[in-house]
Amino acid sequence: MKRSPWRITLSVWHALLLREAVARMFGRRAAVVWLLLEPVAGIAFMLLIFSVLRTRFVGGMDTLLWLSSGLLAFYLFRRTAIQGASAVGANQALYTYRQVKPVDTVLTRCVLEGALMLVIAMLVFSALGLIGVPLQLHDPLQVMASLLGLWLLGVGWGLGVSVTTELLPESAILLNLVMMPLMLISGAIFPLSAIPHPWREWLMYNPVAHGIEGVRAGISPSYHHVPELSLSYLLGFALVLVFLGLVLQRRFRSQLVSL
């Protein structure tokens, strides 16, 4: 029985997805708890700082809602990017089976991480509703487009960085340095609209900032988002990044397998 290439790829994705899900959720002791606790702790910590500053509203949006949406949106990008970037190295044993290609492991990890972050976000927002935060959903399509853009940015990062880390291990250190200040300059925990005129335009070259502001603007109609906000910039940037990542995967596909 001969299977078509497309069928083979689908069964590989299915198998990898289940394999990754088991490893991610049950790989370590209480791994599921940590999965949820990490973003929640991040939000709680920032909330503590904002309550010390006695800030009730940020740009016309409830502080807790502003923080949660911004941080969860940022985590969607960061966790997808980091998980994707480590996929090629972590699955070396599986390339023994010629059906499994490095790019498959990156893509399935990104899909899994995106799905997990959606579940986590729903749990967090349900909890926010229970404690009386005024939840709104002004423009669901814009929220979805912004989340899609952030996720695609993570996928593109994962595809590209997983190649550069295998070929040039030093590049991982450099790229992690970029990841660190990204939370701050993307406006996840700091309102970008408070930054004065010439500097803000510079910061808005960063597509992650567009995604985070896009989510907030889609949630709350009264939110004063950064005027430069552009979803087409976000989605265009993300698609170019994914394309570049796929090109790198294709170009260096045989160097990625090292048993």
Next chain:
Amino acid sequence: MIEARDVHKRYQTDHGPGPWVLRGINLSIPAQTSVGLIGRNGAGKTTLLRLIGGVDQPTRGQVRRHSNVSWPMGFGGGLQGTLTGRQNAKFICRIYGQEADMAERLERIQAFAEIGTYFDEPVKIYSSGMKSRLQFALSLAFEFDVYISDEVTSTGDASFKAKAAQAFKDLVGKSSLIMTSHSTGTLKKFCTAGIWLHEGQAHWFDHIDDAVKAYEESISA
């Protein structure tokens, strides 16, 4: 039938491209013929098996598989340490699209591997003998025209070796084998033809005894 046309292979090292491991291999391995691969350490036996198995691509030239070839069974490869034996087995069933009769296949694998309750423990705590048993059982659970074995029988104990021998014997007539082993006795037992790898070239022998003789003369010389 498996064909290799002008296959060259070298690996990338930290200091640029490494030396040529294989330099212009031309082979056609007929169907239903079990072949023993022989050569000294570093002659490129594992490299050639990986190219035949499609795990790696040749630097130049090409390998064509006209039949259904297994993955190379060998040291460590193909098992994810953090997952249990059963989870690894399920993964392989899924990538081969054999989900309908997965339960039955898992039972066969478990029975053949004879690793008892370790089947539900993470593979990283297995001994090397247990790993080979599992790898061997895994590949036998699927019907291939050609099975590739890279020293997989050498780490087992006497009872496992006997069992593996019987399993290989049962395959005769249905499938063939491409194997390496440092024990020439094993090769003579299972293979009819032989390939002697020497200085990046492959020499084909219709009889494994001649291949072993050529190899032994090359070391004594």
